[in-house]
Amino acid sequence: MTAAALLEQVRAAGFRLRVDGDVLMVSPASRLTDGMRASIRAHRPALVALLLAERLTMAINAAVLARGDTEHNRRELLAEALGLPAAQQLDLAEHFEAVTSIWQVACRGVAS
Numbered sequence: 001m002t003a004a005a006l007l008e009q010v011r012a013a014g015f016r017l018r019v020d021g022d023v024l025m026v027s028p029a030s031r032l033t034d035g036m037r038a039s040i041r042a043h044r045p046a047l048v049a050l051l052l053a054e055r056l057t058m059a060i061n062a063a064v065l066a067r068g069d070t071e072h073n074r075r076e077l078l079a080e081a082l083g084l085p086a087a088q089q090l091d092l093a094e095h096f097e098a099v100t101s102i103w104q105v106a107c108r109g110v111a112s
Contacts, residue, residue: 003046006039019051019090052089056081059096066103 001009010017013036016027024044026032032040040047057078064074081092 001039001043003043003050006043007047007050010036010040017047017051019048019055022048024048024051049086052086052093053082056089056093056096059093059100062100063096063103066100 007017010026015031018025024040024047026040060074060078060081064077069077081089084092
C-alpha cells in the first residue's frame with residue numbers, strides 16, 4: 001500500500017492526521033488498531049511529506065486568493081515551495097497561514 005492510499009484509508013476511517021513540528025499526530029489515537037499503527041509507522045516519512053505538501057498547498061492557495069495574485073504566480077510559487085526541504089515547507093506554510101488574514105484585510109477589505 002502506498003502512503004497516499006494509507007492516508008486516504010485512515011481518513012476514511014474517521015482519523016485526523018497532522019504534523020506538529022517533527023511529530024506525526026493521529027487522532028483519535030485510542031481507536032487505532034495495532035495494524036494501523038504499524039502501517040503508519042512504516043509510512044511515516046511519506047505521510048509527513050504528503051501532509052506538509054497539503055498544508056503548504058492550502059496555505060499558498062489561500063494567500064494567493066487573498067492577495068489577488070494570478071494563477072501563473074500561484075503555480076510558480078507552489079512549484080518552488082514544494083521543492084524545498086520539509087522544515088522550510090513547514091515554515092512557509094506557517095508564514096502564509098499567518099499573513100493571509102492580514103492580506104485579506106489589506107487587499108480586499110474583508111475582515112477575517
